[in-house]
Amino acid sequence: MRGGKERVFDDMNNGFGWDRLPKSFMAENTVFLLLTALIRNFYKAIMQRIEVKKFGLKETSRIKTFVFKFISVPAKWIKTARQCVLNIYTDNHAYAEAFKTSSG
Numbered sequence: 001m002r003g004g005k006e007r008v009f010d011d012m013n014n015g016f017g018w019d020r021l022p023k024s025f026m027a028e029n030t031v032f033l034l035l036t037a038l039i040r041n042f043y044k045a046i047m048q049r050i051e052v053k054k055f056g057l058k059e060t061s062r063i064k065t066f067v068f069k070f071i072s073v074p075a076k077w078i079k080t081a082r083q084c085v086l087n088i089y090t091d092n093h094a095y096a097e098a099f100k101t102s103s104g
Contacts, residue, residue, distance in 0.1 A: 008040075012036065012040065014062065015063035015064055016039075016040075018036070039063075043066055047059070047061075047066070050094075055092065056069050057069055074088075075087060
């Protein structure tokens with residue numbers, strides 16, 4: 001079990017820079033550590049639920065690759081017919097399937 005936990009810390013060091021904390025005060029660094037741990041859990045949950053190949057990812061993709069391919073996509077909420085719709089500006093049609101809403 002120890003080896004698995006050390007791999008998690010290795011991923012966090014490489015993905016979020018845990019080896020050099022960004023702030024001087026422990027309270028601020030604690031918030032940073034907690035938020036990045038939550039982001040990692042969010043990443044793991046998304047990677048299990050989506051078809052990663054449609055987004056140009058692999059099952060073994062790191063968090064940094066995930067952020068550049070999935071998170072860093074320009075989008076804007078627009079109001080159409082009294083509804084808010086997420087308008088995603090990309091050529092990849094996998095995003096339309098991922099954010100499809102059921103009407104009705």
